Amino acid sequence: MxxxxxxxxxxxxxxxxxxxxxxxxxxxxxxxxxxxxxxxxxxxxxxxxxxxxxxxxxxxxxxxxxxxxxxxxxxxxxxxxxxxxxxxxxxxxxxxxxxxxxxxxxxxxxxxxxxxxxxxxxxxxxxxxxxxxxxxxxxxxxxxxxxxxxxxxxxxxxxxxxxxxxxxxxxxxxxxxxxxxxxxxxxxxxxxxxxxxxxxxxxxxxxxxxxxxxxxxxxxxxxxxxxxxxxxxxxxxxxxxxxxxxxxxxxxxxxxxxSTEREATALYDRLEELAPEGYAEATLGSYLDVDVTTLDPARPVPDHVLDRTIDEASYSKSLGYRRTVVRWVRENNTSVRDLVRAFGGYGxxxxxxxxxxxxxxxxxxxxxxxxxxxxxxxxxxxxxxxxxxxxxxxxxxxxxxxxxxxxxxxxxxxxxxxxxxxxxxxxxxxxxxxxxxxxxxxxx
The missing domain is CATH 3.20.20.30 (Luciferase-like domain)
Known part of the structure; x- marks a missing residue:
């Protein structure tokens, strides 16, 4: 509907x-x-x-x-x-x-x-x-x-x-x-x-x-x-x-x-290259509560990171963002490298x-x-x-x-x-x- x-x-x-x-x-x-x-x-x-x-x-x-x-x-x-x-x-x-x-x-x-x-x-x-x-x-x-x-x-x-x-x-x-x-x-x-x-x-x-x-x-x-x-x-x-x-x-x-998908992708890549070093990794890591650079870029995010229990009452970030990002990672968890590449919306x-x-x-x-x-x-x-x-x-x-x-x-x-x-x-x-x-x- x-x-x-x-x-x-x-x-x-x-x-x-x-x-x-x-x-x-x-x-x-x-x-x-x-x-x-x-x-x-x-x-x-x-x-x-x-x-x-x-x-x-x-x-x-x-x-x-x-x-x-x-x-x-x-x-x-x-x-x-x-x-x-x-x-x-x-x-x-x-x-x-x-x-x-x-x-x-x-x-x-x-x-x-x-x-x-x-x-x-x-x-x-x-x-x-x-x-x-x-x-x-x-x-x-x-x-x-x-x-x-x-x-x-x-x-x-x-x-x-x-x-x-x-x-x-x-x-x-x-x-x-x-x-x-x-x-x-x-x-x-x-x-x-x-x-x-x-x-x-x-x-x-x-x-x-x-x-x-x-x-x-x-x-x-x-x-x-x-x-x-x-x-x-x-x-x-x-x-x-x-x-x-x-x-x-x-x-x-x-x-x-x-004007074409290729042109849009090229602009996206250019903007990512010009961003502060490690910006996407740091943003993704802030939602997952992990230093993404310590993970193997060729492997999926480990289950122990995604399954981590948090104290919701004292959690200092957006709980809604964390939940939706963890769900997205689970559905797209081919490799850390791919996730960082796709995480262009920063949440x-x-x-x-x-x-x-x-x-x-x-x-x-x-x-x-x-x-x-x-x-x-x-x-x-x-x-x-x-x-x-x-x-x-x-x-x-x-x-x-x-x-x-x-x-x-x-x-x-x-x-x-x-x-x-x-x-x-x-x-x-x-x-x-x-x-x-x-x-x-x-x-x-």
Missing amino acids: SPGNQLVLGVNLQGFGQRPAAWRVQDVAPADLIGPDFWQNLGRIAERGRLDAVFFADNPSAGNPNLRALGLLEPFTALQSIAQATEHLGLVGTASTTYNDPVELAERLLSLDLVTGGRLAWNAVTTYNPAVSGNFGLDGNPDRPSRYARAAEFVDVVTRLWRSAGSGATVDHVGDQLEVHARLDQPPSAQGHPVVFQAGGSDQGRDLAARFAEGVFSVELTLDAAVQNRLALRDAAARIGRHPDSVKVVPGLSVVLG ARIVVGTPEQVADSIEQWFLAGAADGFNLMIDRFPTGLEEIVDHVIPILTDRGLFRREYGERTLRGRFAETHPDSPHPDTDSVSVSLSVSERERSAR
């Missing part, structure tokens, strides 16, 4: 591109990443392609920009600049539930949603990177159960504040993690309040998404697992009385384009090929019920984004999978348009008596 009649398509703005060496094959300058012109140009290109949204991740810690220049601007500051250069484009920014105050964040994001005409979305994350804690005067991040317990209360408080905005009503919350007594005096925005996204593939992340998220950045690498993940999210939403169509699942998809699925091949892959996952759309992770900016807009989007449009023009002006309105027979995602919840899994499987 296909997830809907139209794709949701966004683009992940990752510095000069998803490839670490993107800056080495384009006419760009380091200061571009801290000025408005670069980001506003990307926004205009994305809007020319009628994309739903641009997305900024956030990692509020010091990193080595020589490896990959990312996160030099606070997400919502950059998004406000992009908003000034666009009219329809959605704006998705990341903010931590662990290292923010819910009242201040609710007020700040609703304010930005108001001035952008109802185009804002919040990607709620719990922050697992241990390097972040020191910036906030802590010795380490809280453990996973504590982070997600706070996140559940935090998102609940923020959404209650938004829904009561301008009414004069006070939100009173006394929980194990938070105590809040506050109100917002701003009126609702054109879309009511910002759309809520969630990024996390763990069991706790899925539960959080089922309760609150309207968009989910998933991390599946294989088709069957992606289908099951989407079904599980929809089932979880239905069990608590939400309409399953109100949750859009948008996996990351890395793309390297060429996201990757398609290296022609515009038709990229469109075919998007269509396959969409019609299989593995995704409602994709968060595109493009090799290099601005060049790669222009290629997607000029060569891939027209194919998807001609196949009837993507819009020819913007309809609803708000981001939430466009999300509702992808399922025109279902209720508006921000209306009252409806009960679903038949499980989503049963309905969708019977429809196949």
Whole structure:
């Protein structure tokens, strides 16, 4: 069963591109990443392609920009600049539930949603990177159960504040993690309040998404697992009385384009050669908790590495990414050398090929019920984004999978348009008596 009649398509703005060496094959300058012109140009290109949204991740810690220049601007500051250069484009920014105050964040994001005409979305994350804690005067991040317990209360408080905005009503919350007594005096925005996204593939992340998220950045690498993940999210939403169509699942998809497959492969190889030495090995090893360079490159990853038991409560990386990467390695475990060569998405699925091949892959996952759309992770900016807009989007449009023009002006309105027979995602919840899994499987 296909997830809907139209794709949701966004683009992940990752510095000069998803490839670490993107800056080495384009006419760009380091200061571009801290000025408005670069980001506003990307926004205009994305809007020319009628994309739903641009997305900024956030990692509020010091990193080595020589490896990959990312996160030099606070997400919502950059998004406000992009908003000034666009009219329809959605704006998705990341903010931590662990290292923010819910009242201040609710007020700040609703304010930005108001001035952008109802185009804002919040990607709620719990922050697992241990390097972040020191910036906030802590010795380490809280453990996973504590982070997600706070996140559940935090998102609940923020959404209650938004829904009561301008009414004069006070939100009173006394929980194990938070105590809040506050109100917002701003009126609702054109879309009511910002759309809520969630990024996390763990069991706790899925539960959080089922309760609150309207968009989910998933991390599946294989088709069957992606289908099951989407079904599980929809089932979880239905069990608590939400309409399953109100949750859009948008996996990351890395793309390297060429006019021929050979040209795309040559570009991919060139970008890998120019990347910092050992980048792919280090990234793969971080998910597998092993130094990949110590393994025999001609042999598969040993079972003892893949079967290793971890303490999920104290695990300091993304549990969802680890699970999906381990599953992918098991399915493709011919040799360490082959795995490193194929691990070009650095944790996201990757398609290296022609515009038709990229469109075919998007269509396959969409019609299989593995995704409602994709968060595109493009090799290099601005060049790669222009290629997607000029060569891939027209194919998807001609196949009837993507819009020819913007309809609803708000981001939430466009999300509702992808399922025109279902209720508006921000209306009252409806009960679903038949499980989503049963309905969708019977429809196949």
